[in-house]
Amino acid sequence: MQLLLSKAFLFLHTTRTFSTMAISTSSSISLSSKPRLKGVIFDMDGTLTVPVIDFQAMYKAVLGHDEYLAVKSKNPSGIDILHHIENWSPDKQRRAYEIITDFEKQGQDRLQIMPGATELCSFLDSKNIRRGLITRNVKDAVDLFHVRFGVKFSPALSREFRPYKPDPAPLLHICSTWGVQSNEVMMIGDSLKDDVACGKRAGAFTCLLDETGRYNAPEYANVEHQPDYKVSSLVEVQSLLERHFELTS
Numbered sequence: 413m414q415l416l417l418s419k420a421f422l423f424l425h426t427t428r429t430f431s432t433m434a435i436s437t438s439s440s441i442s443l444s445s446k447p448r449l450k451g452v453i454f455d456m457d458g459t460l461t462v463p464v465i466d467f468q469a470m471y472k473a474v475l476g477h478d479e480y481l482a483v484k485s486k487n488p489s490g491i492d493i494l495h496h497i498e499n500w501s502p503d504k505q506r507r508a509y510e511i512i513t514d515f516e517k518q519g520q521d522r523l524q525i526m527p528g529a530t531e532l533c534s535f536l537d538s539k540n541i542r543r544g545l546i547t548r549n550v551k552d553a554v555d556l557f558h559v560r561f562g563v564k565f566s567p568a569l570s571r572e573f574r575p576y577k578p579d580p581a582p583l584l585h586i587c588s589t590w591g592v593q594s595n596e597v598m599m600i601g602d603s604l605k606d607d608v609a610c611g612k613r614a615g616a617f618t619c620l621l622d623e624t625g626r627y628n629a630p631e632y633a634n635v636e637h638q639p640d641y642k643v644s645s646l647v648e649v650q651s652l653l654e655r656h657f658e659l660t661s
Contacts, residue, residue, distance in 0.1 A: 446657050447617070449657040450592045450597060451544060453600070454546075458601075461526055470493070471491050513550070520552075525563075532649050533563050543566070548571045583616060594616045599619070618641070
């Protein structure tokens, strides 16, 4: 009888030990598993480059003061000027594009690369992580960026690619070109209405660059698309990626 009790105790103890080990191992696997990241897609103006375009002044010049205030009040996350002018008459639309292009050319003359951008690109290259670019600026501006700073993004889609952000089409096109799924890439940009919305609609991870903290304002609290991550500098992105993702090509 004593022998039977001893064997029963040994069996229960062993079973409980293995169960504990299984739970512990399972928890460890669960805690250590990270989503795989194969590519990062950047916005250009205000993300890879220092903000130099006065968008508020541009919108006022295109819309006029009164219409600007009316449109702004209906769009708390920001004005989509390209979408807004799509249904204007050809003459009015042409004049609007002339104003927009003039502001963009002024920005090209003062083009500066964003602090941390070069280092972040070097880090991504060291991990064989692909780098793409989506901008609502023109191809000439993208070409100038590539030449002036010697940092290449491929594919690099400008507003000549239709439909442009915040439509998910350009991001999905890049994923298709790379042969990856949208949930294996991250979109990084400084705009909730363009960059974060584009990324979210495509099913990608999103990171909002908010240098000044302006998106902490109450009017942005209930916008449709919120970022997965938020940084105040591109310098912060490397540690964010290392902490939250398995980095692989």
